[in-house]
Amino acid sequence: PQGKPVMSYSTLTYIAGSNVTLSCSITEDGNPQATWTWRCGSRTFNSGITNSVGRSNLTFVVSKTDNNQPCNCSASSTVGSYSQTSDPATLNIQYPPLGKPEISYSTLTYLTGRTVTLSCSITEDGNPQVTWTWRCGSRTFNSGITNSVGRSNLTFVVTKTDNNQPCTCTASSTVGSYSQTSYPATLNIQCK
Structure with missing residues (x-):
């Protein structure tokens, strides 16, 4: 040849x-x-x-x-x-990701004005990596979000209007019609 x-x-x-x-x-x-x-x-x-x-x-x-x-x-x-x-x-x-997103936290009780970080993860990320969306009550966050493989963190300053607001994270992918939302984590915001 x-x-x-x-x-x-x-x-x-x-x-x-x-x-x-x-x-x-x-x-x-x-x-x-x-x-x-x-x-x-x-x-x-x-x-x-x-x-x-x-x-x-x-x-x-x-x-x-x-x-x-x-x-x-x-x-x-x-x-x-x-x-x-x-x-x-x-x-x-x-390929699509695996698992339902889960929020992890050390506490959900904070003083107003505190900087808070909530974390969310899935069992296995997909390719391409999932897109993350964070919501607390009627608020959808466009900043304060840092993502890595299979994980997302939301960092923000809480106010009294965040009290009793359920926070959720949603992971979505263009592959396999995957879109899942975590169970809510409800904030307890205490006034100074």
Whole structure:
């Protein structure tokens, strides 16, 4: 054969559970035809491979464990010691988060004017990461929010109008129609 294998694809972003086809080709096949090997991360595929002259296709179902895994194809021949591997193509697998958001706190009783931090977490974040929304009573917060993987913190100054107001956090994702809200945590604000 001649040439280094080159992978082709319409996209590398897929939703978990999707059927995916990656293609690989070389400039010119040999006689006998090249033997093809496909790998994604630590996985070597033994099925889902269809070969033709100078080309190989891999079809498989992606899961969230395939996210950020580099895929490559190798072509080899018993003639001329030919063995070459394509440049890797890294998969971006989108999947929904797991679990209902839960608010955690050391106390819900505060003095007016105090700076308060409430935390919220889910069992497992998705890809892309969830979008967080915080509400206390009729108030929706646009600031004071810091997010990390699977967690969100809300920091704000409480006033007497926050007394008896239920606070909730909502986690939502564009993948899998995921949108869940925590059970409310009701503030007890004491006046100085």
